[in-house]
Amino acid sequence: MELLFPHKTMRRVQQELVADITATIQGRKRLIAHAPTGMGKTAAVLSPAAAFAVKQGLQVFFLTSRHTQHKIAIETLQELNMLYKGKLHVVDMIGKKFMCARPEAATLYSSEFPTYCKKLRDDDGCEQYLNTRKGGKATKSAEQAVEQLITIGPMHSETSVSYAKQQRLCPYEVAVLQAKLCNVTVADYNYMFNPAIRDSFLKKTSKELEQCIVIVDEAHNLPERVRHLLSSSISSSMIRRGMREAEEWLKLKGGDEPELLRQLMALEKALEAVAAGLPKNGQKLVGREEFLDELRKEADVDVLVSDLEFVGDDVLEQKKVSYLHMLSKFLTAWRGQDEGFARIAAVKQGLKGTVLQLSYKCLDPSLVISEVVERAHSIICMSGTLKPAEMYRDVLGFKQDAVIKEYPNPFPAHNKLSLIVPDVTTKFTARSAEQYKKIAQHCADITNAVPGNSIIFFPSYDIRDKVQELFYPQSRKTVFLESKKMGKKDKFEMLERFKEYKENGAVLMAVSSANFAEGIDLPGLLKCVVVVGLPLQVPDMETKELIQYYDKKFGKGWDYGYVLPAMTKCMQNAGRCIRSETDRGIIFLLDERYLWKQYARCFPQDWNIKMSRDYVKEIRGFFGNA
Numbered sequence: 256m257e258l259l260f261p262h263k264t265m266r267r268v269q270q271e272l273v274a275d276i277t278a279t280i281q282g283r284k285r286l287i288a289h290a291p292t293g294m295g296k297t298a299a300v301l302s303p304a305a306a307f308a309v310k311q312g313l314q315v316f317f318l319t320s321r322h323t324q325h326k327i328a329i330e331t332l333q334e335l336n337m338l339y340k341g342k343l344h345v346v347d348m349i350g351k352k353f354m355c356a357r358p359e360a361a362t363l364y365s366s367e368f369p370t371y372c373k374k375l376r377d378d379d380g381c382e383q384y385l386n387t388r389k390g391g392k393a394t395k396s397a398e399q400a401v402e403q404l405i406t407i408g409p410m411h412s413e414t415s416v417s418y419a420k421q422q423r424l425c426p427y428e429v430a431v432l433q434a435k436l437c438n439v440t441v442a443d444y445n446y447m448f449n450p451a452i453r454d455s456f457l458k459k460t461s462k463e464l465e466q467c468i469v470i471v472d473e474a475h476n477l478p479e480r481v482r483h484l485l486s487s488s489i490s491s492s493m494i495r496r497g498m499r500e501a502e503e504w505l506k507l508k509g510g511d512e513p514e515l516l517r518q519l520m521a522l523e524k525a526l527e528a529v530a531a532g533l534p535k536n537g538q539k540l541v542g543r544e545e546f547l548d549e550l551r552k553e554a555d556v557d558v559l560v561s562d563l564e565f566v567g568d569d570v571l572e573q574k575k576v577s578y579l580h581m582l583s584k585f586l587t588a589w590r591g592q593d594e595g596f597a598r599i600a601a602v603k604q605g606l607k608g609t610v611l612q613l614s615y616k617c618l619d620p621s622l623v624i625s626e627v628v629e630r631a632h633s634i635i636c637m638s639g640t641l642k643p644a645e646m647y648r649d650v651l652g653f654k655q656d657a658v659i660k661e662y663p664n665p666f667p668a669h670n671k672l673s674l675i676v677p678d679v680t681t682k683f684t685a686r687s688a689e690q691y692k693k694i695a696q697h698c699a700d701i702t703n704a705v706p707g708n709s710i711i712f713f714p715s716y717d718i719r720d721k722v723q724e725l726f727y728p729q730s731r732k733t734v735f736l737e738s739k740k741m742g743k744k745d746k747f748e749m750l751e752r753f754k755e756y757k758e759n760g761a762v763l764m765a766v767s768s769a770n771f772a773e774g775i776d777l778p779g780l781l782k783c784v785v786v787v788g789l790p791l792q793v794p795d796m797e798t799k800e801l802i803q804y805y806d807k808k809f810g811k812g813w814d815y816g817y818v819l820p821a822m823t824k825c826m827q828n829a830g831r832c833i834r835s836e837t838d839r840g841i842i843f844l845l846d847e848r849y850l851w852k853q854y855a856r857c858f859p860q861d862w863n864i865k866m867s868r869d870y871v872k873e874i875r876g877f878f879g880n881a
Contacts, residue, residue, distance in 0.1 A: 260302050261334035262295075268665055272299040275660055280307050280468055280633045285653055287474075287644045288637040289661040291859075292830055296637055297324070297472070298331050301439075304468050305335050308438040309342050313632060314462050315439040318447055319472035320480065323776065325349070325411065328441045328472075332409040345409035346434045348442040354412065354427040356383045356420045363575045370571050370580060378572070383425040393432050400424055401432045409439075435460045444471070444480050448623055464630045473773075474636035475823050478650050481620035485596075487588040488614035489581070492605070494523045497563075497578040504566055515562055521553035522582065526600075530611045533602040538796040541600045543593060546613065560586045588615050595619030597800040616797050618804045621652025628652050640826045642857060646819050649809050664861045670839045671832070672877045673858075674867040677847040681714055681788025691718075694787055694845060695725035697870075701843055702762045703731050704874040707782035708753060710763045710771065712828040714788045722787070723764055733761040737770055746770050754780050773827040776834050782878070784832040785843040789854070790824040792817060814853075822857040841877060843870065 258273065265273070272290060279286040280303060290296040304315045317328050329347055336343040352360055352368040363371055375381045387397040400422050404415055412430075419426035434440055434456070445452050447469060457464060471477055501515050528549040529541045550556055560583055567580025589598070596619075601612045628634055628651065641647050644659040679694050702709040709732075713719035716739060727734055735753055738745070750771075753763055757780050765771040767790035792798045798817065806812025825844070832840040842862075848854055850866065858864055867873050 258302055258306050259335060259338040261298050261331055261338070265299075266295060266665060268294050268662055269296075269299040272296060272662060273303055275658070276300050276635060277303045279635060279658065280304065280313075283633050285628060285633065285657040286635045286637075287641060287648055287651075287653065287657055287659050288635060289641040289644055289859075290637050290639060291662065291664040291666075292639045293833075293835060294662060294665040297327050300470055300635060300637065301328065301331050301335065304470060305332070305339070305343055305439065307468060309339055312466070313438070314467045315470065316447055316467055317439065317441045317470045317472065318444050319441070320444055320476060321473060324472055325441055329409050329411050332439060332441070336408050341408065343409070343439060344405055344437040345439040345441065346430055346437045347410065347412040347415065348430055348434070348440060348446055349412045350443055350445065351427045354416050354430065356416075356424075356426055357381070359575060366584070367571070367576050367580065370568065370577075371575060374568065374572050381425070383419075383423060384428060386423050387425040387428040387432075396422060397424055397429055397432060400429050401436070404429070404433055405436055431456070431459050434462075444477060445484070447627055448477070448481055449484055450623060450626070453627075464627070465632060467631050469627060469631045469634040471634070471636045473638050474647065474651075475638045475640045475827070477624065477636070478620045478647075481623050482617045485617035485620070485623065486615060487585045488612055488616075489526070489585045490613075491523065491526060491611040492607075493578055493581060494519060494526065497582050498523075500570060500578050501566065504570055515566060518554045518559045518562065519582075521550060522559065524553065525549035526611050526613055529613065530600045530602055533600065535602055535604050535609065538599055538601045540796065540800070541598045541613065543589070543598060546589065546598070556586065556590075585613075585615070589613075591615070595622050595804070597797055597804075599796045599800075601796070614797075616800075618797075618801050619808075621650065625652030628654075639830060640823050642823075642826070642859060643819065646811075646815055649811075650805075650815060661859075664859070666833055666836055666838070668861060668863065670836075671862075672841045672873065673829075673844070673862045673864040674841065674870055674873060675844045675846075675849045675864060676868070676870060677850055677866055678868070679787075680846050680848060681718055682846075682848065686718075691721045692725055695722045695729065697845055698722065698726050698785060698787070699729035700871055701783065701785055701874065702760075703729075704871045705760065705783040705841070706878050707758075707760045708756055708763070708777070708780055709760070709783040709785065710765055710781065710828075710831060711785040711787060712765050712767045712772070712790070714767055714790045716766055716769075718788065719764055719766060726764075730762060732756075732759070735761060735763040737763070737765040739769070741770050750775060750777075753777075767824050767828055771831070772824065773830070775831060777831065778835040778838055781832055781834075781838075781840060783841045783843065783874075784829050785845060786825050786828050787845045789821050789846055789848055790828070791821040818853055819857065822854060826858070839878075841874060 275286060307313045308315045319325060325347060332345045352365055376384050379385060387394060400419060415430060416426040419429045446456055447453050498516060498519050501519060525546060529546050533539060547556060563579045563583035567577040567583055570577040570579060597616045599614045599616060603610045603612055648657050676697055679690060698711055733756055735749055753761055802812040802816035805815040809815060829842045832842055
């Protein structure tokens, strides 16, 4: 089959990936690909996928949670569409909430938007929806908009949403109508791995999962995303807000029936009962029936769920958020299966006092992912940090016959230096003022010697702040501090200011799993990344249950539930440094544990890591040869 490629030349490593993708699709196989940044994997995977879509009538789903990767995918597809003379029809889908034309949508919780949207549609209260669909069918205006968008060709969602808003149409519904005519859909993970969203979307667009080529970009993020999707929790503060909401509703309706408030008090008592005896910041496992039995002492669970849903839906007609609706959804989730989940009660110290929490936590993302893996025509999971790939094969629910492939790093080896500084650690039992002082000294010596910008990643804000106090007086460069409450705009503005220090250099002190951990590209602007300590998950009850679950299922609980996820974060942090063939930079790993076998084995061979105590000499030698 003829293959069209969007660039004039194809690197050898791209040729290899293209051949593997072609074989995967032809053979209806499953591929897990560790494909390093910079090898051009987006073009290499979309080219053969597009060929099968156009010539054999298959559907391509390119799934990514990153805004920048949406853009790269669309730009690649624009080039391919020119080669296919307009036969490659593409739609770019983001979350429904973020495509909404109504200004108030931005203030809603993502979990509450679907109910809000449905109520508005059912009550004929959305002008944009009525302009787009009538009686379940597309209006003439909507059909004309879709025809125009298809004619223009692949475009980023921002452009298509803006166009639909100008026509006073619903951008999401226009995109769904467009998707029905498209053979490539670029979308967020939810469009394939949220069963309700997937089934609805495929039905509306007349597509069959068995005819879909599913491409999962940055697949190392998929397990945690799906766990979060399948998890639910309530808190004592949420129940109290629900009580106030119920009181307001009763007052508005002119009723004095105390039954709903009595049931909410029963819910609060049940939460207090299962959390009884826990100290501050304490946790314990709770049985499914243990909590329900406490609740049944003073409430009928079925009636409570029904009442909460009814009143919550009514509240959502007037307000943007309903705590009663949230409580209803939690109780429905709580009555779900035990296998692959943990039920945890916790006592937390909040800003306004002690908060009780009850959580239904998903441990096994394959409960959802495996259906897609088994039913899709073919599936490709790719990332620059899918190591070890066997872990992702197991955790994501692939069978043993899945193809696993690791591709070489395309960048010149001499452009990167990877060093371990072994005389410090953030190991909990070793944390002390002396350790923080030594870490601060190393960080200052390193970043002062680097001719340009550096980012330092810490395991937590607490450790970052303790080190920062000692680091700041020693640093000869401008220091930027990441904030817990940063929004997208704040993050963008900080990066822009950080870039301005390209010549003199600045230091950004960030946290391993927060805003700057991945998804940022600073080609030519970042000379050094320092990873302080190991970004291990807090060994709380959920982590312990995850370790136990994977130990039972695969005999690898410690690796799958604790060690390897931390190493993935470490490698993602380090990956911010070298983003192009011309980038030169140094990666520093500040913790003696990186020399331990269980951690050292996780690094790709091409990192060529070595230990160094005279790192300033190494820095000067490396950049002196630039």
